[in-house]
Amino acid sequence: MEGGQQQGVVKHVLLAKFKDDVSPEKAEELIRGYAALVPLIEPMKAFHWGKDVSIQNKHQGFTHVFESTFENVEGIAEYVSHPVHVEFSSNFLPALEKVIVIDYKPTPA
Amino acid sequence: MEGGQQQGVVKHVLLAKFKDDVSPEKAEELIRGYAALVPLIEPMKAFHWGKDVSIQNKHQGFTHVFESTFENVEGIAEYVSHPVHVEFSSNFLPALEKVIVIDYKPTPA
Numbered sequence: 001m002e003g004g005q006q007q008g009v010v011k012h013v014l015l016a017k018f019k020d021d022v023s024p025e026k027a028e029e030l031i032r033g034y035a036a037l038v039p040l041i042e043p044m045k046a047f048h049w050g051k052d053v054s055i056q057n058k059h060q061g062f063t064h065v066f067e068s069t070f071e072n073v074e075g076i077a078e079y080v081s082h083p084v085h086v087e088f089s090s091n092f093l094p095a096l097e098k099v100i101v102i103d104y105k106p107t108p109a
Numbered sequence: 110m111e112g113g114q115q116q117g118v119v120k121h122v123l124l125a126k127f128k129d130d131v132s133p134e135k136a137e138e139l140i141r142g143y144a145a146l147v148p149l150i151e152p153m154k155a156f157h158w159g160k161d162v163s164i165q166n167k168h169q170g171f172t173h174v175f176e177s178t179f180e181n182v183e184g185i186a187e188y189v190s191h192p193v194h195v196e197f198s199s200n201f202l203p204a205l206e207k208v209i210v211i212d213y214k215p216t217p218a
Contacts, residue, residue, distance in 0.1 A: 010162065013122065013174060015211060050213030053119065053182055056189060058210035065122060065213040073162055080165060100209070101167035102124060104159030104174040 009045075012076055014066040015100040022095045027064075030092050034066060040084045043075030044068055061098070076103055118154075119182055123175040124209040131204045136173075139201050143175060149193045152184030153177055170207070185212055 018027050031049060038047050046069040052059050070076050079085055093099065127136050140158060147156050155178040161168050179185050188194055202208065 011159070011174070011176075015124075015209065048215035048217075050120070050215045052211055052213060054210065054212045055182065055186055056210055058208065059212075060209050062209065062211055065120070065211055065215075067120075067215065073164065077164055099167065100124065100169050100171065101163065101165055102161055102171055102174055103163045103168075104161060106157035106159045106174075106176065108157075 010070045010073055010076060010103055010105050012068040012070060012079075012101070012103050014068075015062040016064045016066065017062050017097045017099075018064070018095055019097045026095065030095055031064075031066075033088050034092065037079075037085060037088060041079050041082050043070050043072075043078050045070060045075075062100075073103070119179045119185060119212055119214050121177040121179060121185055121188075121210070121212050123177075124171040125173045125175065126171050126206045126208075127173070127204055128206045135204065139204055140173075140175075142197050143201065146188075146194060146197060150188050150191050152179050152181075152187050154179060154184075171209075182212070 022030075034049070035047055038044050047067070049064060049066040052063050052065070068079075070079065131139075143158070144156055147153050156176070158173060158175040161172050161174070177188075179188065
């Protein structure tokens with residue numbers, strides 16, 4: 001299992017900038033909703049997020065990074081089309097001024 | 110030490126799109142140069158990268174993700190100004206059509 005994860009793990013990275021009219025409380029609520037997907041969507045194995053703390057000013061206005069972990073690309077496809085993700089996205093995406101979503105299989109250490 | 114890492118770890122995420130005239134061989138050479146920074150820059154604790162495998166078409170043309178891990182934001186400042194990083198960047202950045210760099214402290218699991 002552990003070996004399988006090492007081989008197949010795929011990171012799903014979402015960079016977001018919330019709209020200016022989204023309050024910090026609303027943003028927090030949306031982020032809690034994102035985290036709440038983990039126990040509901042089987043292929044979603046882990047979730048971490050954080051606010052931008054960049055010092056180089058190359059972040060192009062993005063304010064948050066969200067990183068989810070999946071065992072494979074098929075798991076991401078299942079996640080994307082899962083009803084609770086679809087419902088979450090319909091609330092989350094309209095709150096964003098801009099968003100980039102990119103998936104990659106990280107090299108081993 | 111382990112506890113300190115948990116508390117203070119900062120992820121340094123670089124999204125890149127190589128210019129069309131950069132050959133795959135040249136890109137690989139540049140990526141090897143990126144990975145070679147780890148043993149040379151003390152605060153750079155880990156490095157992983159991968160090519161875009163997105164299925165949602167929200168990656169806005171970015172083709173590669175590079176993720177480095179630092180113990181804290183001060184470590185990133187030391188990395189950014191380190192002579193071998195400055196030298197590497199002077200080769201790497203001109204090969205990119207676009208780039209986003211964002212740092213964040215991921216929430217615990």
